[in-house]
Amino acid sequence: MEIHLNPLNLPSDQQRPFIIAGPCSAETEEQVMTTALQLASKGCHMFRAGAWKPRTKPGCFEGHGEPALVWLKEVKEKTGMQVATEVATPKHVELALKYGIDILWIGARTTANPFAMQALADSLRGVDVPVLVKNPVNPDIELWIGALERLNQAGVNRLGAVHRGFSSFGEKIYRNMPMWQIPIELHRRIPQLPLICDPSHISGRRELIAPLCQQAMDLGFDGLIVESHCSPDEAWSDASQQVTPDVLDYILSLLVIRDERATTEGISQLRRQIDEVDNQLMELLARRMRICREIGEYKKEHNMTILQAVRYNEILEKRGAQGSLMGMAPEFIAKVFENVHEESVRQQMEIINKD
Numbered sequence: 001m002e003i004h005l006n007p008l009n010l011p012s013d014q015q016r017p018f019i020i021a022g023p024c025s026a027e028t029e030e031q032v033m034t035t036a037l038q039l040a041s042k043g044c045h046m047f048r049a050g051a052w053k054p055r056t057k058p059g060c061f062e063g064h065g066e067p068a069l070v071w072l073k074e075v076k077e078k079t080g081m082q083v084a085t086e087v088a089t090p091k092h093v094e095l096a097l098k099y100g101i102d103i104l105w106i107g108a109r110t111t112a113n114p115f116a117m118q119a120l121a122d123s124l125r126g127v128d129v130p131v132l133v134k135n136p137v138n139p140d141i142e143l144w145i146g147a148l149e150r151l152n153q154a155g156v157n158r159l160g161a162v163h164r165g166f167s168s169f170g171e172k173i174y175r176n177m178p179m180w181q182i183p184i185e186l187h188r189r190i191p192q193l194p195l196i197c198d199p200s201h202i203s204g205r206r207e208l209i210a211p212l213c214q215q216a217m218d219l220g221f222d223g224l225i226v227e228s229h230c231s232p233d234e235a236w237s238d239a240s241q242q243v244t245p246d247v248l249d250y251i252l253s254l255l256v257i258r259d260e261r262a263t264t265e266g267i268s269q270l271r272r273q274i275d276e277v278d279n280q281l282m283e284l285l286a287r288r289m290r291i292c293r294e295i296g297e298y299k300k301e302h303n304m305t306i307l308q309a310v311r312y313n314e315i316l317e318k319r320g321a322q323g324s325l326m327g328m329a330p331e332f333i334a335k336v337f338e339n340v341h342e343e344s345v346r347q348q349m350e351i352i353n354k355d
Helices: 029-041 066-079 090-098 114-123 141-153 181-189 199-203 206-218 245-253 265-301 309-325 330-352
Strands: 018-022 046-048 082-086 103-106 131-134 159-163 195-197 223-227
Touching: 018 029, 018 245, 029 046, 029 066, 029 245, 046 066, 046 103, 066 082, 066 090, 090 114, 114 141, 131 141, 141 159, 141 181, 159 181, 181 195, 195 206, 199 206, 199 223, 206 223, 206 245, 265 330, 309 330
Parallel strands: 018 046, 018 223, 046 082, 082 103, 103 131, 131 159, 159 195, 195 223
Antiparallel strands: none
16 A cells, blocks of 8 residues: 655754654653753754663563653753654553653554554544654564554554664674665655664664664665663663763764765766666576576476475585675675575476476
């Protein structure tokens, strides 16, 4: 279905993308106000803090709920900043709107649950408020788009997507793997949808926030939502991924914002060269598939199995080594030839099973 959107109309200055900043969770009134005043003094226009905190295991700090909304309302009145918080149930929506919360966001666990998303969409019917939807915990773009569609069908037109990375198992650099190709594909499908990066949840470590912010800008993201705390080491939740307002201001001051609309004649010529090479690639792939179909005919005639494991491993090893010599990552080459092999098998299956 087609998504119909209105502009988010979030405040920002001319030198930076729009920034939503604040602590992971609203812990105390003093912590909220101290952080908010520090961020406001740095030119921040939007303040975030979690009133409700969905935690992986019970027994952790899960937020103060309604009392935290009172503190956010106070931030709005004293600083002039817009305020944002996460909602996961219709009751959360009701209370957030009651206290004048300007921006709502929906967390990764909620996005992954169509029942919860439909309940939230129903509770937001007829309400004109910006809603930011984080990607689901698993790398499923259809689930992400489905969550956005449910809200849009309920009349929520001021939507944004937040990229916070995807869960994976085992040792890794990032808390949540970026998998940039998924938000890039989301932008391709819904180009008018604002994309916001959450480097705090992707990184899980404050020292990785700065390069992730720059990478998001290089990829054309519209804004950032960053966790900032007046005393991050003492935070009650996600301490390791929060930065002070001073550090955040420094990170933002170093960002290089690129103009994706600036297209010179030089890059146009290079793109024409890429188009020409892509056409050659398509012709070569078509030629390869014709040969694969001939092999399929031969296997059918001689009653041979389609999958020849030794030959497949030989291709992957040989092309991986060749790719390395040509300056390409072996993992990339492996993915390319895995997909090529899958299509080759599919075409040979059609031939062998044809009456």
